[in-house]
Amino acid sequence: MRRRAMRQALEGAFKGGDASKALSGIDIIGDIGIIKVPYSLLDMRHEIGERLLQKLPSLKAVYRQTTPVNVVERVRGIEWLAGEERTSTIYSESGCKFKVDVSRAYFSPRLSYERRRMAGICHPGEMAVNMFAGVGTFSITMARLSAVNKIYSIDCNPDAYKLMVENVEINRVKGRVVPLLGDAKDFVSLQGVADRVLMPLPELAMDYLIHAVRYLNRRGWVHIYLHIEGKSKEEARRKAEIRVMDRATAIFDITKIQSRVVRSVGCRTFQVVVDSFGEANLR
Ligand SMILES: C[S@@+](CC[C@H](N)C(=O)[O-])C[C@H]1O[C@@H](n2cnc3c(N)ncnc32)[C@H](O)[C@@H]1O
Missing domain, CATH: 3.40.50.150 (Vaccinia Virus protein VP39)
Structure with a gap:
């Protein structure tokens, strides 16, 4: 449900109209959103993050996934996009x-x-x-x-x-x-x-x-x-x-x-x- 709301928050908001693609594979963990941004939209990544925060007040931070999860600890690389710069939350x-x-x-x-x-x-x-x-x-x-x-x-x-x-x-x-x-x-x-x-x-x-x-x-x-x-x-x-x-x-x-x-x-x-x-x- 919140994923759909995030996608809707981006629809039509950016030139080219397909910024909602940025939300393929989104995870919402507590008050942190992690999105995958396609290469073609990388320049707009911080605006995308800001837009999500404006539209979804329950989100306090947005990150972008930069690498797949690693093999042993299963942790993924992330980059801060908008909101609070913290990575810990309660789920x-x-x-x-x-x-x-x-x-x-x-x-x-x-x-x-x-x-x-x-x-x-x-x-x-x-x-x-x-x-x-x-x-x-x-x-x-x-x-x-x-x-x-x-x-x-x-x-x-x-x-x-x-x-x-x-x-x-x-x-x-x-x-x-x-x-x-x-x-x-x-x-x-x-x-x-x-x-x-x-x-x-x-x-x-x-x-x-x-x-x-x-x-x-x-x-x-x-x-x-x-x-x-x-x-x-x-x-x-x-x-x-x-x-x-x-x-x-x-x-x-x-x-x-x-x-x-x-x-x-x-x-x-x-x-x-x-x-x-x-x-x-x-x-
Ligand atoms: C896919 S995660 C699953 C975590 C948890 N079951 C969950 O669903 O939230 C796999 C976990 O195994 C740990 N792990 C990887 N290799 C391990 C090993 N040889 N012995 C113990 N833990 C290991 C990683 O650090 C990671 O936290």
Whole structure:
């Protein structure tokens, strides 16, 4: 809704008439808007930012995305366009509040349904490990909206970790969400603790599957997020399930598998989550 309002705010405002193209792929995070400005409109980027602030009083700062998200921390390059020069804000979702810094740690408002879905499928008393927890969004939503016992929440980005510690305080889930700083493959003390493991990082999920299986208390659920090409959502889901089954061979005996398309992430490319239940089969 706010995205549509932003697009309308630009329509007809500039010569050439197509400044609304600047809003392809817009993200609104709290009171900060991040837009992609096409090359042909770069000279007008500050005016575009000002115009958005005038038309949408709830926005306090506008930035432009300058680089794609990087591979490890998943942080994107941004340039200030208009309004306050600050990159940190509070984002509210599902009764939770998240402190976010758009220049230092990954955050996507587009995963809100998926976070609620994950909270909805947790069973009371469960132990979970979130291997790529970011600022704590999945873990905190699960702790607030379900009766999950504890979620160990790992991230290797020190800035994301610090924000996660703050978000745990803000949302009063201390002791139930346990922030951990480091590489998700290195937590020997977590081996055998989990009923459920989340892997919300498509670039590493497959390579780290063996570590996820080690964190299981013999059997449990592993949620693997992947980017998959496909002519249709259905094809992408099918391919994702096959890929997980293939990789699980000889380490994880899967007895239940299901999947859903989380979102489209490019031309004929989808983010798919594969929910798999099985028994660890590690020698
Ligand atoms: C796509 S983000 C997901 C964050 C969070 N789940 C969310 O949706 O807001 C992936 C996160 O994994 C972290 N990360 C990347 N490689 C890692 C590794 N080897 N071990 C632990 N965390 C890692 C990044 O710093 C980033 O915060």
